[in-house]
Amino acid sequence: MSSQVIEEQDLFLDDDTNFPEQTSFWWPAETTTKPVNDGVIDSLRTQLAGPSTGKAGLANIDKEKVNAIIYEASKGSAYFENERRKDKTVTKRIETMLIEASKVREMDLSMETRIVDGMIREFEESRDLSQTICHVDMDAFYASVEELDAPEWKNKPMAVGSNAMLSTSNYIARTFGVRSAMPGFIALKLCPDLCILPHNFKKYQAASDKVRAVFAKYDPDFSPMSLDEAYLNLTKVSLKERLETNSMTASELVQTIREEIFQSTQLTASAGIGPNKLLAKICSDFQKPNGQFEVSNDREAVQKFMAALPIRKIFGVGRVTERVLDSLGVKMCSDIYAHRALLYKLLSPISFKFMLRSYLGLGSTVVKAETTRKSISVERTFDALSAVGDLILKVEELAVLLAKDLADAGIKGKTIGIKLKLSSFELRVRSKTMPFYISSAEDIARIAGELLFKEMPVSLRLMGIRMSSLQPLVNENGLKKYFSAKIPNKQSIEDEEDMTPYIPEDYPMEAELSEEGDIENKSSLTCPICNRCLQLDNLEFNQHVDGCLSKIEVGLLL
């Protein structure tokens, strides 16, 4: 598995938002910004503040002031306008639901209540309290690793990432409201003294390897969620091992694990213990940093724990779901029960079941080391591009990267998807499933190019290509394919149809090729429309593709 995948996931999984007791929000009097209120509703300001800000641990921070600064820094940008559009969509969705809710509230819901109570009884019967699951989460992982090499950062606000986006921040920086998934330039407005260190994934991987070695000792099948986070099933740790580690209870065992992690890495970890993954995950956030929390394997303890929990604490409930449920009066998990008949009527069966199970504190107990990968993708952000030739080059560039990742992973796939982020931040995803498997850069570029051209004209700030419906490569030819000659290249297709777009025989293609020019500045480029390999410079190539596109419009091609 590509290690980069895990590292990148980590950017968002690092949501350890609790703070040391002594922290308080620093606010110089002369720069105090009054919370703005120019007609923008609170939901948008909360939305702009970023993910995870509603989670526990921010009690010591003046959220109003932080949000006001973020709002001021974002106002007027394309990003801001897009957030406003998204906010309106959610608002509309909520309005529609509230109309429905007012109708439902007038109805006699005794039958629905009985149905839900029946579901609860059924769920109760399936409750498994026999397992001891632990979720371990390293504290401010990237930042803490950096502090190992440079201890002076321990007393200064520091974050890891870039001017565009932060992965994580140390606890000093968090007292300023600086946190993961925040753009660096906004973080600097919150904390002008903040130092932003670039990523050093090799270091984080090395530290992670040490942490995982400890995990493996206690559960060889531990399930890593990212570089700094994993689930362990401690049920099977034998009494003998517990005695050897001088620990009898699950809590003592986890204490031992955390101590071993510290011995090995000088890094602190927080942990949660419970009868399933849902509870363990929530608990690991409770005593951050460098702490642990346990919910005992007892139905009443679990119910009591869950009832007092804000719904946002549930893994899978984000800002949007929180807003939607809040509009229905559901803020805490106990509210799910109080409003069970209404929610039963309004939510989809799957969503309702998820909420009800969460209220009951029921979750999966399956801790598995490996899961099969479902998709593999690459994406890049860049300065706005709209010229056809530039976009084609970008497709080819990404296709090469994806083909390499596929080759490294030894897989091929049938479904190609493109992801486009317009300069307006509007997101578009398009995909196409082929009747055969592909893995070469050429095939990927051609299909991705076809998808892209249907969206033209566009001005893009991000492009991504994803391959899904995956299957392992069975022979070496498949692996060699991408590195072999450019065209034609069909060995992975074998008995399947030819993918080359149909081009009429009398189609006049070669005008550009016969032109004179400085061959030094020309490179070999494949037009994704007519699939010809051309020796052209960028300008000529753009003109060629534009010509092909106009031919598509009049139905001459494809």
Place this chain on the structure above:
DNA sequence: GGGCTGGTGGCAT
């Protein structure tokens, strides 16, 4: 009409 598959959008980490 119900199940299946594929495509798109959205939400989540």
Place this chain on the structure above:
DNA sequence: TTCCAATGCCACCAGCCC
């Protein structure tokens, strides 16, 4: 001036088949 990258899951809809 500046808002990442990779992946999974689900809802909803349309089209197809039996």
